[in-house]
Amino acid sequence: MADAVIIVALLLVAAAATTAVLVRDPVRQALVLAVLGVLLAVLFTTLQAPDVGLSQLAVGSALTPLLLLLTVRKVRRRGRKEGPRR
Amino acid sequence: MDDLLPLLVALPLLGAAVLVAGGRLVPRLVAESVACAVSAGTAALALVLLLNCSPPMVEWAGGWVPVNGRSVGIVLVGDGPGLGMAALASLLTLAALAYSWRYFDEPPRGHAGSFPALVLLFQAGMCGFALAGDLFNAFVWFELMSVVAYALTGHRVEEARAVQGALTFAVVNSLGAYCLLMGIALLYARTGELAMTQIGRGLDRAAGPDGPDVLVLAAFVLVLTGLLVKAAAVPFHFWLPDAHAVAPTPVCMVLSGVMVELGAYGVWRVYGTVFAGPGGIPAADFERALTVLGALTAAVGAILCWYQRHLKRLLAYSTVAHMGLFLLGIGVLKPEADDGIALYLLGHAGVKAALFACAGILLDRYGSVDEHALRGRARELRGVAVLFTLGALGLAGLPPFGTALGKSITEEAVGGPLTVLYVLATAVTAGAVLRVAARVFLGLGPPPENGDAYETTGSGERPETRHRLGRIPDSMKAVPAVLLAGVLAVGVGPGFADVVAHAVNEAGSGGVLVASVHWTPAGILLGLASTALAVGLAAVAVTRPKLLAPAWALPLRRLQSGHVGDYVAWLLVGAAVLGALALPGVLGS
Amino acid sequence: MNRRIRLWLVAVAGTALAALLVAACLDLPDFGGDRHPYGDRAVDASLARHTANTVASVNFDQRAFDTLGELTVLFAAVVGCVVLLRQTRDEHRARPEPEPVARPVRRYALAVLPVALLTGLYVIAHGQLSPGGGFQGGVVAATALHLLYLGADYRALERVRPLGLYEAGDAVAVSAYLVTGLAGLIGATAFLANTLLPYGTFNTLSSGGTVPLLNAAVGMEVACAVVVLLARFLDQAVEIEDPTGKGSGTP
Amino acid sequence: MTAVTHVLPYLVAVWIFLIGCYGLATSRNLIHAVGCLSVCQAATYVLLLAVGYRDGATAPVFSDVEPGSRPVVDPVVQALALTDVVVGATVTALLLALVVQVAKRHGTVDPDELSELRG
Incomplete structure (x- = not known):
């Protein structure tokens, strides 16, 4: 019987993933993806997978959102002359 | 060793x-x-x-x-x-x-x-x-092949088209790769193995008396979705014309020559080792799925190839049509068809790479790959004209070429109705290439007026070399010549076909040795017929362009919208259709 | 096709796929089941070769060929990003003026930098003992370097981060992995075979034969790769300006 | 209640995959689309690790656990998931590099406004 922590972690991950998809602004999505990365790391730790949890923490919640934000900055900086992008 | x-x-x-x-x-x-x-x-x-x-x-x-x-x-x-x-x-x-x-x-x-x-x-x-004999290892190399292909396709970053084509290519293929990985996870959950043959045996052991259950069907759909995206079967094919139209020519040669064919090879390999046993997908379902998808792919590829004026997109749609023919051959599940497809694939790789090389020469010499803009301008490139026409005839299946040998053997194995599709698809694609050859190298026929706005013209492209080539370096002419010579060797090489057939049968059906494959009178006749039909179509298209450009294919062309969201939606539809096609066998048992 | 048709297609195909996948989930063995044949064999093989962290043994010994592929995917992405994000002829580099940095931030960044770097190296070194390894340690070490950007400014970061060196470091790490594999082929029986070095005593830094070597190679490769990736994106975001400046770019 | 938990992780993985595909298909911003693709990929991690879990088992690391004293989780799926995490990071990096170039050359990141390749 899977214990309660795994179930809670799973539901939180599902909620975070749905939010990451439904929020349309890239900056906010980058933040939600960082939260999703942390929640995934927690889920992997509860699933007794510390290696994957650590790499998900490093890659999923630090590296990917940083790259997303740098891309937004590059796109927004160019778009500022034509009015803010959606 | x-x-x-x-x-x-x-x-x-x-x-x-x-x-x-x-x-x-x-x-x-x-x-x-x-x-x-x-x-x-x-x-x-x-x-x-x-x-x-x-x-x-x-x-x-x-x-x-x-x-x-x-x-x-x-x-x-x-x-x-x-x-x-x-x-x-x-x-x-x-x-x-x-x-x-x-x-x-x-x-x-x-x-x-x-x-x-x-x-x-x-x-x-x-x-x-x-x-790769291990399914996850195949996924890793599949991913490496894809990542490098995205970077190479988008190599000319200063071209607006190149980056858009590379992006759609990357998104669709990545989603296909993730479907493949989900399928591997399901198979690992059921069998606890990752080597393909072990998974096959595990499925057979785990399957109850009544054969496969829904889990095997879901794994089949997910794994085949990933592989068919790479093999550019309809409706997963949308990324291919966009990627080939923008990739640098040497990359197009390798993309169209062998990377797309590796998708079909993957389908053949995975079905043969994993899903062919009693616990896997029944042969009738696999046959129905691949025959339907293959026929659709061949038809759509041939029709859209006829309408293109952008040279590289035309050759890309010809690759889609030929992938449909390969999937049809694999779907028939006969050893003779496998031998024919192996030879046909070898021949097609050489011919298509040579045609892309000639298109690259035109781009670098005249700064355009648009059929209408290039009309009559390439008269002085005699050598390239000969190579281009030979390539077109090879595509049509003119007998001495390896493609004709492979096509004839496959036509013999797939039987009547599909043979008609083989002849028509090769004739239409080769006809389009011959039409381009006639217009570009000979300048025949009246100047064609521009079609409607919904098309990608080949003009306005910049040559890939620093500046337009005054003289074509002989390395660029030697490569297509050598490739076409290779295709001829495949066709007429003594005993080459038997060696290929022996190797394919030994791997595929466990050594069920098949009678030696060779030229048959019927095959030669079919080859000549498709070539004649191609030449006829080209002649009519050049002299009276209005006649062979009906507008009913316009909705089909509108589907190729270049929009990432559309392609992802079509990928989901394709996966659902694949599931529906393979469902009866699983429900029935 | 317009948005409405696309939405409709996604809805229909999505529901069909959902039905198929949910039915498949119901056929899957129960979550938390006890049947993991491959896993049990992997644990036995890992203990036989004195590697405490079984995941590291699977990654760098039993399925080292997978890790070679995945290492090359990262290497290909680095070379790809170098090619895709290069400064084209019609672009120029603008020198960013150093922004004033608050005192506490500067002190914090410069204090934490050596600690973060050390943590990354520790995680790499103990890859085959405790959770962690080449990948995780590499990313930690790479991000540690970028604390300089927080602490000082972009030019300080560029001085300490000569890009050519890191790309060469990436390539050298991949070559090291391959040479270790070839040594296995020449010295022992097969490519990437782990029968050359003694397996050492269990739970010590030198245990596991070639696992620590491959771990270090992957750690170096991931660190260099992440530095180059971040550098390429930072260059685009901070320095490289478009020719027209109006943002429309060349048609 | 126990029937659901036997299959909940798999259902969550399927849900994340399909919601990611929905986001990818209906996105109006290419950066948002790349984010949705990484959500799709998160589904593969969840499915892989859920397949390898064992009730009452601990992590397969024996630096502080006596080998054989406690049941351990399946280490192979963790190796596969590790490889998948890194592959995901590289694909995201390449896609974002292409998005930067699309924004530079097309002036927009809205897929509806990209009109170069048609027909």
């Missing part, structure tokens, strides 16, 4: 690493020659291994040989088809490197070795995928 198999992957990787490490210290000439040397060495090793693969070679990476039938390591399978695809990939990569000898405008500052290094990584990914 077996333990040299991983070297087919390790050598190009080492070459790429050396090129990137030393890329900035050496002049560009040294970097490109090192790349050619490494690629040629790998091709030679692949051919040597191919020559003695009669008992298929099996190598366990890391020395993890099975203990009482079970192992933890990764298995590499060096049988006829696997090594054949690895050799074909290496030879085409060598041809692409030779073609692009001092070809591109200046490489990124201080990174002389980056393009050759990427091409070597591409070769390593393809060789790894061809040899």
Whole structure:
């Protein structure tokens, strides 16, 4: 019987993933993806997978959102002359 | 001999690493020659291994040989088809490197070795995928092949089209790769194994008396979705014309020549080892799924190929049509069809790479790949005209060519109605190429007026070389000539077809040796018929362009919208259709 | 096709796929089941070779060929990003003026930098003992370097981060991995075979034969790769300006 | 209640995959689309690790656990998931590099406004 922590972690991950998809602004999505990365790391730790949890923490919640934000900055900086992008 | 198999992957990787490490210290000439040397060495090793693969070679990476039938390591399978695809990939990569000898405008500052290094990584990914006997290992090399293809397709970043085509290519193929991985996870959950043959046995053991259940069907749909996205079957094919229209010509040669065909090889390999047993998908379902998808792909590819005026997109749709024909041949599940498809695939790779090379010459000489803009301008390129026309005739299936031999054997195996589709599809695609040859090289017929706005014209492109080529370097003319000579050798080489057939049968159906494959009068007649039909179509199209351009195909062309969201939606639809096609067998049992 | 048709297609195909996948999930063995044949074999093989962290043993010993592929995917992405994000002829580099940095931030960044770097190296070194390894340690070490950007400014970061060196380091790490594999082929029986070095005593830094070597190679490769990737994106975001400046770019 | 938990992780993985595909298909911003693709990939991690879980088992690391004293989780799926995490990072990096170039050359990142390749 899977214990309660795994179930809670799973539901939180599902909620975070749905939010990451439904929020349309890239900056906010980058933040939600960082939260999703942390929640995934927690889920992997509860699933007794510390290696994957650590790499998900490093890659999923630090590296990917940083790259997303740098891309937004590059796109927004160019778009500022034509009015803010959606 | 077996333990040299991983070297087919390790050598190009080492070459790429050396090129990137030393890329900035050496002049560009040294970097490109090192790349050619490494690629040629790998091709030679692949051919040597191919020559003695009669008992298929099996190598366990890391020395993890099975203990009482079970192992933890990764298995590499060096049988006829696997090594054949690895050799074909290496030879085409060598041809692409030779073609692009001092070809591109200046490489990124201080990174002389980056393009050759990427091409070597591409070769390593393809060789790894061809040899993989482990499903997850195949996914990793599939992913390497794709990542390098995205970077190479978007190589000309200053072109607006190149980056859009590369982006849609990357998103659709990545989603396909993730579907493949989900399928692997399901198969691992059911069988607890990752080697393909072990998974097959596990499925047979785990299947109850009434055969496969929904889990096997879901795994089949997910794994085949990933592979069919790479094989550009309808409705997963939308990325291919966009990617080929924008990729640099040497990359197009390898993409269309062998990478797309590796998708069909993957389908054949995965079905043969994993899903062919009693626990897998019944043969009738697999046959129905591939026949329907293959026929659709051949039809859509041929029709849209006829309407294109952008030379590279026209050749890309011709590749889609031929992929449909290959999937049809694989779907028939007969050893003769497998032999025919192996020969047809070899011939098609050479012909299509040669045609792309000629299109690249036109682009670099005249700065355009638009059929209407180039009308009559390429008269002085005699040699290229001959090569282009020979390639078109090879595409149509003119007998001495290897493509004709493969097509005739396959037509004999697939039977009546499908043969008509084979003849029509090859005739229409070859007719389009012949029409382009007539207009561009001979300037025949009245100037065609512009079609409606919903099309990608080939004009306004910039040549890939720094400035327009005054004189065509002979390396760019030699490569298509050698490729076409190779295709002729496939067709008329004494005993070559038998060697290929023997290797394919030994790997595919466990050595059920089939009567020797050879030219048959019926096959030759069909080849001549399709060539005549192609020439006729081209002639009519050139003289009276209005006649053969009905507007009913417009809605079909609107589907190719270049929009990422559309392509993802079509991928989901394709997966659902694949599930529906393979459902009856699972429900029935 | 317009948005409405696309939405409709996604809805229909999505529901069909959902039905198929949910039915498949119901056929899957129960979550938390006890049947993991491959896993049990992997644990036994890992203990036989004195590697405490079984995941590292699977990654760098039993399925080292997979890790070679995945290492090359990262290497290909680095070379790809170098090619895709290069400064084209019609672009120029603008020198960013150093922004004033608050005192506490500067002190914090410069204090934490050596600690983060050390943590990354520790995680790499103990890859085959405790959770962690080449990948995780590499990313930690790479991000540690970028604390300089927080602490000082972009030019300080560029001075300490000569890009050519890191790209060469990436390539050297991949070559090291391959040479270790070839040594296995020449010295022992097969490519990437782990029978060359003694397996050492269990739970010590030198245990596991070639696992620590491959771990270090992957650690170096991931660190260099992440530095180059971040550098390429930072260059685009901070320095490289478009020719027209109006943002429309060349048609 | 126990029936649901036997299959909940798999259902969550399927849900994340399909919601990611929905986001990818209906996205109006290419950066948002790349984010949705990484959500799709998160589904593969969840499915892989859920397949390898064992009730009452601990992590397969024996630096502080006596080998054989406690049941351990399946280490092979963790190796596969590790490889998948890194592959995901590289694909995201390449896609974002292409998005930067699309924004530079097309002036927009809205897929509806990209009109170069048609027909």
